[in-house]
Amino acid sequence: MTAEDVTTASGTSALLGGGTADRRVSSRSAFAAIAIxxxxxxxxxxxxxxxxxxxxxxxxxxxxxxxxIAFNVIFGSTGQLFLCVGALAGLGAYSxxxxxxxxGVPFPLAMLxxxxxxxxxxxxxxxxxxxxxxxxxxxxxxxxxxxxxxANLVLGQGGFTGGETGLVVEAGSDTFLRTQIPPYYxxxxxxxxxxxxxxxxxxxxxxxxxxxLRDDExxxxxTGVDVARYRIYAGAIxxxxxGFAGALWAHVxxxxxxxxxxxxxxxxxxxxMLVFGGIGTLLGPVIGAGVFTYIGExxxxxxQLRLIAEGTLLIVLFLVFPQGLVRAVRSGVDRLRRxxxx
Amino acid sequence: xxxxxxxSTGYGAKDVVRGVSIDVREGEAVAIIGSNGAGxxxxxxxxxxxxxxxxxxxxxxxxxxxNLRANEVARxxxxxxxxxxxxxxxxxVAENLALGAYPKRPxxxxxxxxxxxxxxxxxxxxxxxxxxxxxxxxxxAVGRALMSRPRLIIxxxxxxxxxxxxxTQAYESLAALRVQGVTILVAEQQVPLALxxxxxxxxxxxxxxxxxxxAAELRDNPTVRRAYLGIA
Amino acid sequence: xxxxxxxxxxxxxxFGLLGVGLTVVYGLAGVLNLAYGxxxxxxxxxxxxxxQSGLSAxxxxxxxxLTAAVISLLLNFTILQPVYRQExxxxxxxxxxxxxxxxxxxxxxLVWRYPIEGLSLNIGGDPVxxxxxxxxxxSLLASAIVILTGGALIAFFRATTTGKAVRSVIQDEVGxxxxxxxxxxxxxLIFALSGALAGLVVVTxxMASPVTISAGFRLTILxxxxxxxxxxxxxxxxxxxxxxxxxxxxxSSFYIGAYxxxxxxxxxxxxxxxxxxxxxxxxxx
Numbered sequence: 080m081t082a083e084d085v086t087t088a089s090g091t092s093a094l095l096g097g098g099t100a101d102r103r104v105s106s107r108s109a110f111a112a113i114a115i116x117x118x119x120x121x122x123x124x125x126x127x128x129x130x131x132x133x134x135x136x137x138x139x140x141x142x143x144x145x146x147x148i149a150f151n152v153i154f155g156s157t158g159q160l161f162l163c164v165g166a167l168a169g170l171g172a173y174s175x176x177x178x179x180x181x182x183g184v185p186f187p188l189a190m191l192x193x194x195x196x197x198x199x200x201x202x203x204x205x206x207x208x209x210x211x212x213x214x215x216x217x218x219x220x221x222x223x224x225x226x227x228x229x230a231n232l233v234l235g236q237g238g239f240t241g242g243e244t245g246l247v248v249e250a251g252s253d254t255f256l257r258t259q260i261p262p263y264y265x266x267x268x269x270x271x272x273x274x275x276x277x278x279x280x281x282x283x284x285x286x287x288x289x290x291x292l293r294d295d296e297x298x299x300x301x302t303g304v305d306v307a308r309y310r311i312y313a314g315a316i317x318x319x320x321x322g323f324a325g326a327l328w329a330h331v332x333x334x335x336x337x338x339x340x341x342x343x344x345x346x347x348x349x350x351x352m353l354v355f356g357g358i359g360t361l362l363g364p365v366i367g368a369g370v371f372t373y374i375g376e377x378x379x380x381x382x383q384l385r386l387i388a389e390g391t392l393l394i395v396l397f398l399v400f401p402q403g404l405v406r407a408v409r410s411g412v413d414r415l416r417r418x419x420x421x
Numbered sequence: 422x423x424x425x426x427x428x429s430t431g432y433g434a435k436d437v438v439r440g441v442s443i444d445v446r447e448g449e450a451v452a453i454i455g456s457n458g459a460g461x462x463x464x465x466x467x468x469x470x471x472x473x474x475x476x477x478x479x480x481x482x483x484x485x486x487x488n489l490r491a492n493e494v495a496r497x498x499x500x501x502x503x504x505x506x507x508x509x510x511x512x513x514v515a516e517n518l519a520l521g522a523y524p525k526r527p528x529x530x531x532x533x534x535x536x537x538x539x540x541x542x543x544x545x546x547x548x549x550x551x552x553x554x555x556x557x558x559x560x561x562a563v564g565r566a567l568m569s570r571p572r573l574i575i576x577x578x579x580x581x582x583x584x585x586x587x588x589t590q591a592y593e594s595l596a597a598l599r600v601q602g603v604t605i606l607v608a609e610q611q612v613p614l615a616l617x618x619x620x621x622x623x624x625x626x627x628x629x630x631x632x633x634x635x636a637a638e639l640r641d642n643p644t645v646r647r648a649y650l651g652i653a
Numbered sequence: 654x655x656x657x658x659x660x661x662x663x664x665x666x667x668f669g670l671l672g673v674g675l676t677v678v679y680g681l682a683g684v685l686n687l688a689y690g691x692x693x694x695x696x697x698x699x700x701x702x703x704x705q706s707g708l709s710a711x712x713x714x715x716x717x718x719l720t721a722a723v724i725s726l727l728l729n730f731t732i733l734q735p736v737y738r739q740e741x742x743x744x745x746x747x748x749x750x751x752x753x754x755x756x757x758x759x760x761x762x763l764v765w766r767y768p769i770e771g772l773s774l775n776i777g778g779d780p781v782x783x784x785x786x787x788x789x790x791x792s793l794l795a796s797a798i799v800i801l802t803g804g805a806l807i808a809f810f811r812a813t814t815t816g817k818a819v820r821s822v823i824q825d826e827v828g829x830x831x832x833x834x835x836x837x838x839x840x841x842l843i844f845a846l847s848g849a850l851a852g853l854v855v856v857t858x859x860m861a862s863p864v865t866i867s868a869g870f871r872l873t874i875l876x877x878x879x880x881x882x883x884x885x886x887x888x889x890x891x892x893x894x895x896x897x898x899x900x901x902x903x904x905s906s907f908y909i910g911a912y913x914x915x916x917x918x919x920x921x922x923x924x925x926x927x928x929x930x931x932x933x934x935x936x937x938x
Contacts, residue, residue: 394754
């Protein structure tokens with residue numbers, strides 16, 4: 080399937096394919112796949128455990144996997160183009176940091192509150208988009224303005240946020256979060272939790288509603304699916320996932336700045352990772368995050384070409400490969416199976 | 422002048438129009454009649470380059486124009502007035518007419534001819550096309566098509582949405598055009614009007630030509646009378 | 654206060670013309686070109702480089718504008734061709750994503766090859782007093798250029814045959830074809846025009862303050878905000894929205910601060926989408 084196949088009414092479904100066309104996988108194989116992924120990823124520190132930098136990169140990869148899984152819930156499941164993933168993570172990170180460092184809130188609680196803020200913001204966007212019947216493009220533009228406004232807010236309120244120079248995160252500095260290897264496993268656990276959450280959501284009536292509204296929104300509405308409500312669920316849950324990951328990152332990394340959460344540094348890579356892996360698939364986000372974190376590390380010495388490489392990737396991906404790796408592999412396997420014994 | 426041979430076309434895998442052959446001689450008025458969904462619009466769109474042809478040939482004045490794009494067809498002397506009219510809603514009547522003459526500048530003589538045919542357009546020269554009534558829009562669509570001084574004008578159901586009196590008036594204008602030497606091909610559901618104007622006609626049903634012949638013959642044909650004229 | 658307002662008007666005129674370049678492409682081709690800002694910056698770099706190799710300002714500026722027009726045309730004929738095979742929302746979405754990629758590539762090339770380039774045009778001369786406010790000749794020249802270009806554009810669209818052909822494609826592409834208009838050629842023309850406008854605005858901006866290599870993203874967002882507030886596809890809307898946002902920008906920057914000003918402009922666009930998505934003069938609600 081290429082970008083030229085227009086199969087359904089919704090712009091995003093038409094663009095990216097998949098959706099209900101995806102073969103249904105049983106819960107058991109889904110959980111098995113998650114378990115295998117967990118085991119494989121758990122082995123990574125064997126190669127990288129010695130180097131603090133490499134471990135940092137690895138954790139970063141897991142962080143982006145979290146972002147991508149969440150974006151998969153928001154965009155992949157309900158077609159809402161939230162171009163503010165970075166800002167939501169930043170919201171989680173900055174509010175958690177400010178609450179724990181400046182307001183004396185114990186940081187686990189601060190993280191939960193910060194996640195709550197992200198949930199509210201995300202849910203609000205979905206609610207507004209539903210009330211005002213905003214299409215994909217307008218939702219994208221509105222969330223983009225939020226992303227930029229948030230960056231400007233952080234930059235402008237330097238007193239609170241450290242502005243352009245960034246903010247040192249004190250909370251959590253005396254815990255295991257700042258060590259070399261345990262944070263990796265913490266984030267790995269988060270990724271697995273998010274994956275399991277994804278499966279559970281999609282097996283439930285919520286997931287059924289997601290599939291219905293993605294396939295044909297009008298038909299879904301007519302059969303009694305409250306499209307708005309399910310979109311709000313997706314927006315809120317996904318945003319919460321992003322916010323929490325961002326907050327956790329702040330306390331693990333120890334330093335945050337507006338650049339960490341900017342559109343170019345978060346939203347664009349997440350989009351590339353998710354589309355490459357396969358929007359709407361379970362492991363797509365993780366595979367995409369893994370591949371691109373690896374490539375990013377390998378090409379680190381050519382940092383001046385990073386922009387050019389990302390741009391080219393984005394173009395090639397959307398023109399040639401919008402269905403993503405997971406589906407490509409699946410259809411390859413299907414084709415092989417069909418050529419099997421007569 | 423126009424020779425369509427074994428034309429097949431459609432919107433996807435299956436062809437909606439199959440093996441249709443019609444011809445229109447210079448100076449004639451030819452009608453294509455058929456019920457809803459018969460394929461009239463599909464056929465006309467394919468002839469005019471709005472729809473790709475799967476097989477068959479469209480010939481105009483000796484050359485094959487089969488898969489020319491619509492804008493190229495418009496430049497060789499064929500003007501098409503589609504059922505949806507496709508006027509420019511925010512442009513005035515005058516501007517719509519001017520574009521009819523594209524790429525040339527509007528010819529004053531031709532414009533006054535058009536305005537003579539449709540005096541209402543002259544009255545509403547500055548009015549935005551989108552705000553006019555159905556009948557006026559139909560006049561404007563035909564007027565715009567005439568601005569390019571076409572040798573052949575093709576109309577798809579020109580009476581769509583028109584009250585009976587306006588429909589009759591529309592056909593009176595078409596008759597006036599004939600007198601001026603313009604060749605006409607019209608697809609029409611309102612069979613009596615069409616057969617009164619036309620010299621010859623074709624009956625298109627289910628994507629295929631079922632009958633053809635001089636208009637008078639078709640009018641007297643019992644199948645035609647039963648199916649389209651409501652006469653048992 | 655008058656000074657601030659006049660500054661705002663000068664800025665607003667530039668914002669408006671910048672917005673026109675983006676909105677006209679959307680109105681005609683149904684495409685959101687997010688590589689718009691980087692194309693403008695490429696023009697600035699071209700002007701700067703040619704002036705450095707001895708070309709005088711006038712020809713250099715023309716060269717810059719031409720560069721932007723050509724890049725825009727190339728974009729139309731290459732990356733966007735598959736996009737045109739899509740319709741409606743899918744087309745806009747795909748164009749948005751692909752042009753982000755192009756924006757990255759252009760930015761990447763500029764940053765890689767000309768990391769410290771920038772364009773600054775100093776127009777000499779004593780300040781001229783307008784309404785009691787001393788205005789730099791640079792600002793006045795910039796405004797004059799923008800006003801003249803705006804006027805020329807309006808005349809083009811209203812009075813010339815080609816201009817009408819462009820409007821016809823925007824309003825009803827099938828109808829335009831039936832009149833013999835070739836939409837692909839009109840599209841190419843509008844893309845070239847869009848690039849040229851971007852280049853022109855960037856040059857006028859350089860008369861007031863230096864344009865740096867990293868200005869691409871900012872310019873794209875600015876054009877997008879103006880386009881959204883004015884109404885996607887509306888040239889009139891872009892001019893008016895640009896003026897309004899320019900004045901708001903000046904007033905807010907002066908009395909409040911830079912970051913809040915940006916937030917206000919962003920908020921204006923978001924508010925427009927929420928309250929009146931068709932913008933000031935937009936095509937569709």
